[in-house]
Amino acid sequence: MHNSKLQLKELAELPTSADSHYEDEPSELILDKMLDAEPQPEMIEGMPPSDALTPADRYMELFEHVQSSRIFADSKTFPDCSPKMDPLDILLLYRRTRKKDDFDLHAFVEKYFWLPESRGGEYVSNPGDTLKEHIDNLWPVLTREPESHIPWSSLLPLPQAYIVPGGRFGETYYWDSYFTMLGLAESGRNDLLRTMADNFAWMIETYGHIPNGNRTYYLSRSQPPVFALMVELFEEDGIRGARRYLEHLLKEYEFWMDGAESLAPNQAYRHVVKMPDGVLLNRYWDDRDTPRDESWREDVETAKLSSRPVNEVYRDLRAGAASGWDYSSRWLRDADRLASIRTTQFIPIDLNAFLYKLESAIANISVLKGDRETEALFRQKADDRRTAVNQYMWDEEEGCFRDYDWHRQQMALFSAASVVPLYVGLATHAQADKLADAVRSRLLTQGGILATEYETDEQWDKPNGWAPLQWMAIQGFKLYGNDALGDEIARSWLRTVNDFYQQHHKLIEKYHISGDVPRAGGGGEYPLQDGFGWTNGVARRLIGLYGEKYE
Numbered sequence: 001m002h003n004s005k006l007q008l009k010e011l012a013e014l015p016t017s018a019d020s021h022y023e024d025e026p027s028e029l030i031l032d033k034m035l036d037a038e039p040q041p042e043m044i045e046g047m048p049p050s051d052a053l054t055p056a057d058r059y060m061e062l063f064e065h066v067q068s069s070r071i072f073a074d075s076k077t078f079p080d081c082s083p084k085m086d087p088l089d090i091l092l093l094y095r096r097t098r099k100k101d102d103f104d105l106h107a108f109v110e111k112y113f114w115l116p117e118s119r120g121g122e123y124v125s126n127p128g129d130t131l132k133e134h135i136d137n138l139w140p141v142l143t144r145e146p147e148s149h150i151p152w153s154s155l156l157p158l159p160q161a162y163i164v165p166g167g168r169f170g171e172t173y174y175w176d177s178y179f180t181m182l183g184l185a186e187s188g189r190n191d192l193l194r195t196m197a198d199n200f201a202w203m204i205e206t207y208g209h210i211p212n213g214n215r216t217y218y219l220s221r222s223q224p225p226v227f228a229l230m231v232e233l234f235e236e237d238g239i240r241g242a243r244r245y246l247e248h249l250l251k252e253y254e255f256w257m258d259g260a261e262s263l264a265p266n267q268a269y270r271h272v273v274k275m276p277d278g279v280l281l282n283r284y285w286d287d288r289d290t291p292r293d294e295s296w297r298e299d300v301e302t303a304k305l306s307s308r309p310v311n312e313v314y315r316d317l318r319a320g321a322a323s324g325w326d327y328s329s330r331w332l333r334d335a336d337r338l339a340s341i342r343t344t345q346f347i348p349i350d351l352n353a354f355l356y357k358l359e360s361a362i363a364n365i366s367v368l369k370g371d372r373e374t375e376a377l378f379r380q381k382a383d384d385r386r387t388a389v390n391q392y393m394w395d396e397e398e399g400c401f402r403d404y405d406w407h408r409q410q411m412a413l414f415s416a417a418s419v420v421p422l423y424v425g426l427a428t429h430a431q432a433d434k435l436a437d438a439v440r441s442r443l444l445t446q447g448g449i450l451a452t453e454y455e456t457d458e459q460w461d462k463p464n465g466w467a468p469l470q471w472m473a474i475q476g477f478k479l480y481g482n483d484a485l486g487d488e489i490a491r492s493w494l495r496t497v498n499d500f501y502q503q504h505h506k507l508i509e510k511y512h513i514s515g516d517v518p519r520a521g522g523g524g525e526y527p528l529q530d531g532f533g534w535t536n537g538v539a540r541r542l543i544g545l546y547g548e549k550y551e
């Protein structure tokens with residue numbers, strides 16, 4: 001890791017090209033500063049450490065100029081570019097030259113940055129391959145080995161090999177990885193299961209949590225906490241070794257519960273909300289409240305459509321990205337208006353179910369290690385959370401779990417996230433039976449289960465179906481003895497993925513599953529992506545369980 005010659009605060013104070021003395025030649029003062037500045041300590045109060053600066057932090061008005069000029073169709077392209085020299089020097093060069101009549105922003109960027117490689121995009125599938133062969137052949141294409149880090153790039157180097165989703169997503173993603181690992185295990189790639197889990201453990205040690213992905217601009221948030229499920233997968237798939245991750249699970253738990261001890265009822269801090277009766281539940285959060293680097297233009301435009309303070313809108317957009325459901329009517333006050341987003345005011349059913357799993361896993365592994373005290377403590381935490389989930393998020397009348405809107409003190413929308421309590425074993429059999437009726441009548445289609453029953457322009461809504469939701473529904477219902485529904489979802493989803501594969505010779509990020517024939521999913525803020533890590537992972541696992549005809 002490196003130190004910028006000048007730190008962020010100092011950089012903000014440098015003159016811009018609007019200062020006339022700096023228009024034509026660099027001031028001696030600045031050059032002296034650049035040359036003489038000693039490496040600074042990693043952290044200035046209130047500032048991120050220099051190696052965690054995001055592209056927006058580093059390039060300041062150059063970043064905003066590039067993002068607002070739309071020189072790249074995808075807002076994620078520029079944040080993923082690597083600088084060819086010290087970012088501070090690039091910024092100074094920009095300030096010197098941008099007012100010149102012949103200044104060409106695109107040419108400037110191409111001169112001083114390497115554009116992100118599109119690795120894997122050139123892969124041509126063999127139309128004769130079965131679905132299973134296609135997925136097995138893709139693992140090497142989607143694998144990234146640890147390699148030397150380009151200085152100042154937004155990519156955070158990881159110590160071991162990992163799988164990326166594909167397309168514009170050329171880095172590891174936290175919750176995607178769990179669903180990808182299901183397929184890797186089925187393909188006999190236990191080596192990757194181990195290296196990926198070790199990478200996440202390393203991130204917990206290094207950053208104190210698992211970031212959304214291994215980019216500096218993802219460090220301020222996490223994603224659905226599924227590390228405990230990864231660890232459990234080790235045991236189920238015979239790799240063993242869950243015990244060695246206990247400290248990491250405990251540290252991840254601290255991240256999610258930070259600040260809980262000092263909250264009064266009806267207060268929230270970061271990820272924790274203390275309910276009126278004093279019980280603790282969790283919400284999604286991001287420590288920053290600026291536009292996301294990778295969706296800067298989109299966020300600025302969304303905030304303009306809201307009458308709320310822009311930093312509140314940015315925070316809620318970022319928290320929505322942390323949820324993995326970016327975006328969905330789940331987080332919106334008006335189901336079809338993204339500007340009405342209120343993610344931080346919702347207590348999500350899936351997040352609390354995943355944290356129940358984390359608490360239970362810590363208790364279970366503590367027993368293995370003979371630590372009865374920790375076991376009892378975390379068993380109690382899991383029990384308390386289950387009681388709170390039932391109190392605030394179980395809708396007896398409609399027979400389903402729902403998010404809870406803690407500002408309005410009422411239940412929110414029903415969605416496929418409702419199956420997560422089954423997947424982690426939090427629900428009762430009676431609840432599972434009722435939920436089966438709700439899922440059958442409100443979410444099930446011929447192609448699998450919909451994300452929600454509300455048709456919007458967002459990607460985590462009807463008409464889209466997503467692989468992780470299918471998997472958790474299939475296994476969740478089967479865990480409660482409802483093989484009929486689990487099998488039906490599994491076969492429907494496999495048919496969706498295979499029919500699309502037979503026609504287009506690829507797997508994709510999400511599918512339109514409302515009609516008779518599966519189509520490419522749509523909606524949201526970026527074009528549909530091919531690849532695709534978790535779709536491959538879930539399909540490969542299901543082929544092992546159901547799919548002789550796809551082998």
Ligand SMILES: OC[C@H]1O[C@H](O[C@H]2O[C@H](CO)[C@@H](O)[C@H](O)[C@H]2O)[C@H](O)[C@@H](O)[C@@H]1O
Nearest residue numbers: 165169173176212294295321324325326
């Ligand atoms: O660039 C916009 C957003 O893209 C990511 O979200 C989507 O892709 C992820 C990778 O497959 C997936 O984990 C997530 O569920 C998708 O909605 C990213 O995670 C966001 O942080 C980012 O802002």
